[in-house]
Amino acid sequence: xxxxxxxxxxxxxxxxxxxxxxxxxxxxxxxxxxxxxxxxxxxxxxxxxxxxxxxxxxxxxxxxxxxxxxxxxxxxxxxxxxxxxxxxxxxxxxxxxxxxxxxxxxxxxxxxxxxxxxxxxxxxxxxxxxxxxxxxxxxxxxxxxxxxxxxxxxxxxxxxxxxxxxxxxxxxxxxxxxxxxxxxxxxxxxxxxxxxxxxxxxxxxxxxxxxxxxxxxxxxxxxxxxxxxxxxxxxxxxxxxxxxxxxxxxxxxxxxxxxxxxxxxxxxxxxxxxxxxxxxxxxxxxxxxxxxxxxxxxxx
Amino acid sequence: xxxxxxxxxxxxxxxxxxxxxxxxxxxxxxxxxxxxxxxxxxxxxxxxxxxxxxxxxxxxxxxxxxxxxxxxxxxxxxxxxxxxxxxxxxxxxxxxxxxxxxxxxxxxxxxxxxxxxxxxxxxxxxxxxxxxxxxxxxxxxxxxxxxxxxxxxxxxxxxxxxxxxxxxxxxxxxxxxxxxxxxxxxxxxxxxxxxxxxxxxxxxxxxxxxxxxxxxxxxxxxxxxxxxxxxxxxxxxxxxxxxxxxxxxxxxxxxxxxxxx
Numbered sequence: 001x002x003x004x005x006x007x008x009x010x011x012x013x014x015x016x017x018x019x020x021x022x023x024x025x026x027x028x029x030x031x032x033x034x035x036x037x038x039x040x041x042x043x044x045x046x047x048x049x050x051x052x053x054x055x056x057x058x059x060x061x062x063x064x065x066x067x068x069x070x071x072x073x074x075x076x077x078x079x080x081x082x083x084x085x086x087x088x089x090x091x092x093x094x095x096x097x098x099x100x101x102x103x104x105x106x107x108x109x110x111x112x113x114x115x116x117x118x119x120x121x122x123x124x125x126x127x128x129x130x131x132x133x134x135x136x137x138x139x140x141x142x143x144x145x146x147x148x149x150x151x152x153x154x155x156x157x158x159x160x161x162x163x164x165x166x167x168x169x170x171x172x173x174x175x176x177x178x179x180x181x182x183x184x185x186x187x188x189x190x191x192x193x194x195x196x197x198x199x200x201x202x203x204x205x206x207x208x209x210x211x212x213x214x215x216x217x218x219x220x221x222x223x224x225x226x227x228x229x230x231x232x233x234x235x236x237x238x239x240x241x242x243x244x245x246x247x248x249x250x251x252x253x254x255x256x257x258x259x260x261x262x263x264x265x266x267x268x269x270x271x272x273x274x275x276x277x278x279x280x281x282x283x284x285x286x287x288x289x290x291x292x293x294x295x296x297x298x299x300x
Numbered sequence: 301x302x303x304x305x306x307x308x309x310x311x312x313x314x315x316x317x318x319x320x321x322x323x324x325x326x327x328x329x330x331x332x333x334x335x336x337x338x339x340x341x342x343x344x345x346x347x348x349x350x351x352x353x354x355x356x357x358x359x360x361x362x363x364x365x366x367x368x369x370x371x372x373x374x375x376x377x378x379x380x381x382x383x384x385x386x387x388x389x390x391x392x393x394x395x396x397x398x399x400x401x402x403x404x405x406x407x408x409x410x411x412x413x414x415x416x417x418x419x420x421x422x423x424x425x426x427x428x429x430x431x432x433x434x435x436x437x438x439x440x441x442x443x444x445x446x447x448x449x450x451x452x453x454x455x456x457x458x459x460x461x462x463x464x465x466x467x468x469x470x471x472x473x474x475x476x477x478x479x480x481x482x483x484x485x486x487x488x489x490x491x492x493x494x495x496x497x498x499x500x501x502x503x504x505x506x507x508x509x510x511x512x513x514x515x516x517x518x519x520x521x522x523x524x525x526x527x528x529x530x531x532x533x534x535x536x537x538x539x540x541x542x543x544x545x546x547x548x549x550x551x552x553x554x555x556x557x558x559x560x561x
């Protein structure tokens with residue numbers, strides 16, 4: 001499956017009156033990988049997901065899922081499992097009956113026990129969902145998404161309400177799905193989680209595509225963050241001045257400066273100005289840092 | 301559509317539905333107390349509670365069948381509440397999203413869902429009607445029930461239960477429309493009950509000639525085997541027209557409107 005696209009959108013647009021929720025979105029989600037769908041609130045992630053799930057109709061543009069157009073959603077949705085926004089469940093029915101509702105609708109109830117075990121809810125399957133914690137409801141909603149043995153899972157904020165163990169389980173689940181060739185398209189605000197589990201990123205802001213590609217490529221597009229500490233604290237301001245003169249963005253963190261620039265250049269400059277560096281280190285930007293940079297300005 | 305029907309049947313395991321069924325039986329009990337124990341020398345129009353027959357009319361072969369129809373408005377309100385709770389609740393809980401992902405052919409989903417709910421209501425109304433027959437016999441210590449036991453009497457009672465069931469299903473179709481149109485259980489129930497009681501009653505007072513064509517009046521006439529204003533055939537055709545129009549409009553909206561809840 002890897003190498004082909006599971007989801008392709010072309011100029012996909014959704015307007016509500018004068019407000020544009022999704023603006024000419026063209027993206028490709030590779031098959032058999034975990035793709036993170038990232039953007040601030042109101043970026044258009046949920047609207048895009050709803051269009052792909054045939055819950056809302058696009059105003060313009062087109063999309064295909066496994067080569068089938070949105071008009072043929074009845075065909076491709078048999079291969080899709082989805083969790084859209086918060087877990088939507090019947091609180092007075094048991095966990096098992098909630099899955100039974102969806103299983104019967106799809107004409108297949110044979111996987112209910114299996115998916116309950118996958119999400120660790122077998123012991124509570126007979127209890128009313130109204131007695132579940134938020135994390136348990138989230139697990140059950142994920143079980144519902146896995147029920148049709150999907151080729152594509154679309155999960156909107158799957159780690160919401162989860163404890164650290166639950167988040168780790170989601171991570172394992174997503175990796176496990178990708179290893180089996182299942183495509184996972186995961187919308188999330190927990191960027192550290194996205195970073196740990198995703199191969200590919202689609203980044204939206206105000207309905208527009210900001211970036212799509214591999215996570216590695218996105219990281220490499222941004223200068224690593226460098227921390228430099230002068231041996232003599234009195235030279236901190238002078239060091240910061242030198243860095244600013246290079247056009248770099250400079251921050252001061254106690255007795256060190258934090259800049260984005262090549263370490264060799266800074267080291268040479270410091271040496272030329274008789275500043276001895278007691279510490280010089282670099283680290284790649286986290287997805288969260290890149291995310292904030294991208295969403296606070298217009299481009300990469 | 302069969303899959304949607306079977307899926308909906310799972311939801312009927314919720315206690316809410318059986319509580320509603322119990323409420324229907326309770327309303328029938330109240331109706332029977334009023335209609336049997338309250339029968340006097342002259343008939344008495346009780347508005348939404350129907351027409352309490354004179355004792356002589358009550359003792360006729362169709363007396364029981366006509367009296368069962370007095371429960372139509374109250375059972376109808378329970379039906380419209382139950383349906384609006386179900387349909388509006390799918391929007392409230394967001395569960396409609398899950399259903400539509402599993403069955404994107406919306407008319408099939410709505411058809412199966414409605415068929416399951418209507419089947420439940422039909423069964424519940426028939427059981428409620430039969431319970432009403434039993435209660436009537438228990439309450440009829442001062443009523444001669446001989447005519448009720450005759451072939452004509454049994455036929456009229458059966459027609460009474462059938463008319464009541466049809467009226468309840470008519471109300472239910474309005475519940476489907478309210479749930480889909482308003483996308484909220486609470487708002488749909490409020491609007492449906494407000495219409496069924498104060499609004500339609502006020503309309504019958506201020507515009508009686510026109511008001512007899514309103515759905516509640518036609519459903520009640522259907523359940524009672526006709527009223528002085530509406531004959532049985534008109535009641536049947538008018539009720540069918542309202543129910544069909546409500547279902548078609550509901551289907552049209554459901555088919556085309558975005559699901560944003």
